[in-house]
Amino acid sequence: MNKIILILKREYLTRVKKKSFIIMTFLGPLLMAALMIVPVVLATMQNIGEKKIAVLDETNWFIGKFEQDENMQFHYVFDAVDSLKKQVLQGQYDLLVYIPRPELNIPVNAEIYSDRQIPLNVSSYIKNTMRKEVETKKLLASGIDPDVIKSAKATINLVTIRLDEDGGETKSFTEINVALGLFGSILIYFFIFIFGSQVMRGIIEEKTSRIVEVIISSVKPFELMMGKITGIALVGLTQFLLWVVLTGSIYGVFMLIYGVAEGPQVLTTESAMTSSAESMLPDMNNEALTEIIEVVDAINFPVIIGSFIFYFLGGYLLYAALFAAIGSAVDNEADTQQFMLPVSIPLILGLVVSNFIVNNPEGSLAFWLSIIPFTSPVVMMVRIPFGVAYGELALSMALLIAGFLFTTWIAAKIYRTGILMYGKKPGYKELWKWLRY
């Protein structure tokens, strides 16, 4: 046991001191923070520079209907289309909106000319304005006052509330749960792959540098393997926690600087970070915002973070043992391919299926995949934000523990033979033999 700790310490310290670890530790949060911050910054940097827009309206329906703002300046012109096009090319106008006389009574066509790519918000503004105008005119023609329609419009505020067994009620926001679940499962997927393959590479390195025989004359092969696996697990946890702390503080600092200037904007972006759906609700009032905050507060973060750590460790231990077995069986990384494929398939399957499970987190596919240890770490993370029965969670966790004990047992058998084998590229038949030594 004492020796496992010595090995663990070496594995941990050599990796944590590596430049690549330090770079990733700082780069990761920067990237993550950028993911949250960039949309905010982009949202506030809407002004793409002022556009001078010429409007040639042969229908006369829209004169004065396009409103000027800091981005768009509308000039209503009456000229030949061709000469206006020339003017666009010469740079007198950035855009030409040409609304030709319609064949029927109602104008339905328009053309935009520009010598550059047309910003999406400009074209959609023009389209929407025209649509509204036409609709209003049509309503008036049918004898309906558009104001009546306006006042008849209703907004429905749908709040889903979860009932749990002890009679509590929790407001839930599906979008936030979807985002949280997918984020957690993707993170677990990457962590298992990144740190699992570190185990594999570490073992191949020990094998090719031939230090392995020196070490296993002092410690049991199993101790060496477990020391390595647990050491790298701690590297993973360290990285994860540093990311959480650093991302949090970068985001916090950013909000402090930006938030003071922008006021309520902050709240919208805060929810945009957890759910992209928020960007669709730009004109939400403060009441809705406080509601979101309420929902975010209602999310069971201790359970989510706790189960993230559990499923990361469990899934990692299960797969790291398999990666260790692969590393011990081969002489170099190029030979790992044939064994990597079957090991990575359940992980990839879990990730792919997650996208469907999000829509139906209580379905039988979701249930089974979150129980089977090979897919449960990735799939269960998707389900947890939606709430999973404690019995199910316990079963899944117990099976995951049993799963990693099983793979570790298998891996230890392959490992102790594999690390002393050189020169031949083993097949599955060979591995099967090693299992039975």
Add this chain to the structure above:
Amino acid sequence: MQSYLSINEVTKRYANHLALDRVSIEIPQNKIFGLLGPNGAGKTSLIRIINQITAPDSGELLLKGQRLHADHVTQIGYLPEERGLYKKMKVGEQAIYLARLKGMSKSEAQKKLKVWFEKFDILNWWDRKVEELSKGMQQKIQFIVTVLHQPELLIFDEPFSGFDPINVNLLKTEILKLRDQGATIIFSTHNMASVEELCDQIALINQGEKVLEGEVNALKEANRNYTYSCEFYHPVSNWQTALEKLPLELLESDPLSNKLKLLLKTDSSLNSNELLRMMLPLGELTSFQELLPSMNDIFIQKVGKTTKSAGDE
């Protein structure tokens, strides 16, 4: 004599070949014991069993009368034939790590390492990465790490490969010194010259079986083939016809103007005094010596024979 390590009827079988077939060897305390054998004979398998890297299928090992136990690893130092170090780790850090795996404390390891590094004049490598060192330099560090925890039993598998002659000598001196300080040493090699120079006793393994065991000198005696070398000053002119009448075989002759060198072979019916008497009339005898077989000869003779008989089966 109490043996330090008894190997009793050890058998090890791999998937489809027998690596060791009921091998029994007694390794005496405080001696350098040569473990010899051609490639693939089973030496490495046996060494790995002694190091508890693998377990025998049957048979047992007794260390000072005790069944081999996991705690014994701290009393064993092993320098494998396939050896290496972590390339990216610093020399000193790595040596301390390996020493601690053998159960030494950090401060003790550090103290002893400094002594050895000074002795080998490599103290300035302490903070260098292993990958910056030459192969010979790495070997030195490995040797130090092997002996650092002052094990009672040292196992060297081809310790001299990769060393230049100066360092081979340095190592030989250290190995002899370690024996004189009380260590028991198992020495596995193909280099028969170093066996004669260092080993007190040997065992020869071939195809998983022990074919020979004993003290180096006794083995040479036992395998004597009655070969003598004689040198004469002013030999008689008819030495050739005189020899033909004698009951012996002339292997080589080297006549010079006033000197003669002969290499003769007899058999067990003739003892050396009788032979000496026969030689006296041939000239002024200046040198008379029985040539015992070298370990190299014995090795080739024994291994060649069994390999041949195995081939006949």
